Amino acid sequence: MYSSLYCKRWIxxxxxxxxxxxxxxxxxxxxxxxxxxxxxSVRDKSGALVNYLKRDDFVLLEQxxxxxxxxxxxxxDLPLTVGLLVDTSNSQVRLIExxxxxxxxxxxxxxxxxxxxxxxxxxxxxDLLMDRTSSTKAIKTGLEKLRENSPQMQRRGGTGRPRxxxxxxxxxxxxxxxxxxxxxxxxxVLITDGMDVGSKLRIDDAIDAAQKADVIIYSIYYVDSKAxxxxxxxxxxxxxxxxxxxxxTGGRFFRADRKHPLKKIFDQxxxxxxxxxxxxxxxxxxxxxxxxxxxxxxxxxxNLTAQARKGYYAPKN
Numbered sequence: 001m002y003s004s005l006y007c008k009r010w011i012x013x014x015x016x017x018x019x020x021x022x023x024x025x026x027x028x029x030x031x032x033x034x035x036x037x038x039x040x041s042v043r044d045k046s047g048a049l050v051n052y053l054k055r056d057d058f059v060l061l062e063q064x065x066x067x068x069x070x071x072x073x074x075x076x077d078l079p080l081t082v083g084l085l086v087d088t089s090n091s092q093v094r095l096i097e098x099x100x101x102x103x104x105x106x107x108x109x110x111x112x113x114x115x116x117x118x119x120x121x122x123x124x125x126x127d128l129l130m131d132r133t134s135s136t137k138a139i140k141t142g143l144e145k146l147r148e149n150s151p152q153m154q155r156r157g158g159t160g161r162p163r164x165x166x167x168x169x170x171x172x173x174x175x176x177x178x179x180x181x182x183x184x185x186x187x188x189v190l191i192t193d194g195m196d197v198g199s200k201l202r203i204d205d206a207i208d209a210a211q212k213a214d215v216i217i218y219s220i221y222y223v224d225s226k227a228x229x230x231x232x233x234x235x236x237x238x239x240x241x242x243x244x245x246x247x248x249t250g251g252r253f254f255r256a257d258r259k260h261p262l263k264k265i266f267d268q269x270x271x272x273x274x275x276x277x278x279x280x281x282x283x284x285x286x287x288x289x290x291x292x293x294x295x296x297x298x299x300x301x302x303n304l305t306a307q308a309r310k311g312y313y314a315p316k317n
C-alpha cells in the first residue's frame with residue numbers, strides 16, 4: 001500500500017466523503033490532498049549510517065515551518081532507478097576502463113529484478129548508451145559501449161571528435177527524459193572532473209531538473225592529473241559544482257583517488273541507497289503556485305545528522 005503512495009513527489013489523493021442529508025440523496029465531497037515525499041539518510045558523529053529511528057525522531061520544516069509527517073518508512077525495498085552518467089571527454093580517457101569495471105560490479109550488486117539502470121556518456125554531446133534495464137547481460141553490453149565510445153578507442157579507429165563536456169545538459173536529459181516519470185527511488189551517479197564546456201544549460205538548470213524529477217545526485221570527482229600537465233591538479237570549481245548539486249538534491253559528494261578507489265565509493269553509495277527513510281507530509285501551505293520551497297530535516301538527537309534534499313517545487317494549477 002505504501003509503495004503505491006510513493007510514486008511521485010506530489011501525489012494528489014482524492015478522498016470521497018459521503019454525507020447523508022435528510023430528504024436528499026447521498027452527496028459526495030471530494031478533497032484533494034497533495035502528498036510530498038522526502039528521502040533521507042541519517043548518520044552519527046562517526047559518519048556511520050543509522051537505521052533504527054522512528055517517526056518521532058525527525059523534525060521536518062518547510063520554509064521554516066514545522067510539518068506533520070503523515071507516512072514514515074524505511075525504504076529499502078522500493079523500486080530503484082539508477083542513471084549512471086560518465087564523462088568520456090578527452091581529459092578522462094585514461095580513467096574510463098577503471099570506471100567501466102567498477103560500474104559493472106556496482107550495478108551487478110545494486111540492481112535487483114525490480115530495479116533498473118541506464119547509462120549516459122557525455123563529452124561534446126550526451127549519448128544514451130543503454131536504456132533502462134534490469135538485465136545483467138544488457139548492462140554488461142551497455143558498459144562495453146562506454147569503453148568503445150571513449151576518445152582513445154575512437155582515435156585508434158582513425159576518427160576525431162570535437163572537444164567539450166556537456167555535463168549540465170546530460171544531467172537535465174537524464175532527469176527530464178529518463179527519470180521524471182519513473183516511480184520509486186531515483187538516483188543519478190555522476191563520474192566526472194566537474195568541468196563543463198559547451199552545455200546550453202547551467203548548473204541551476206541541472207539542479208532544478210533533478211529536484212523536479214525527485215532525483216538524488218551522487219557525484220564522484222575523478223581527475224586524471226596527467227591530462228593537465230602531469231602535476232597534481234586540483235579543479236576547485238569542478239569540486240564546488242559537484243558538491244553543490246549533491247547537497248541540493250540530498251546526495252553525497254565523493255572524491256576518487258588512491259585512498260578512495262571507485263569500488264569503495266560505489267560500495268558506500270550502494271549502502272546508502274539501501275538505508276534510507278521516507279518522510280511524507282502534506283504541506284501546511286496549500287497554495288499551488290509552482291514555486292520553490294525550502295526543506296530542512298533535523299533529528300531530535302543532536303548527535304545525528306540528516307541528509308536530504310534542500311527543497312522542492314510546489315504543484316501549479
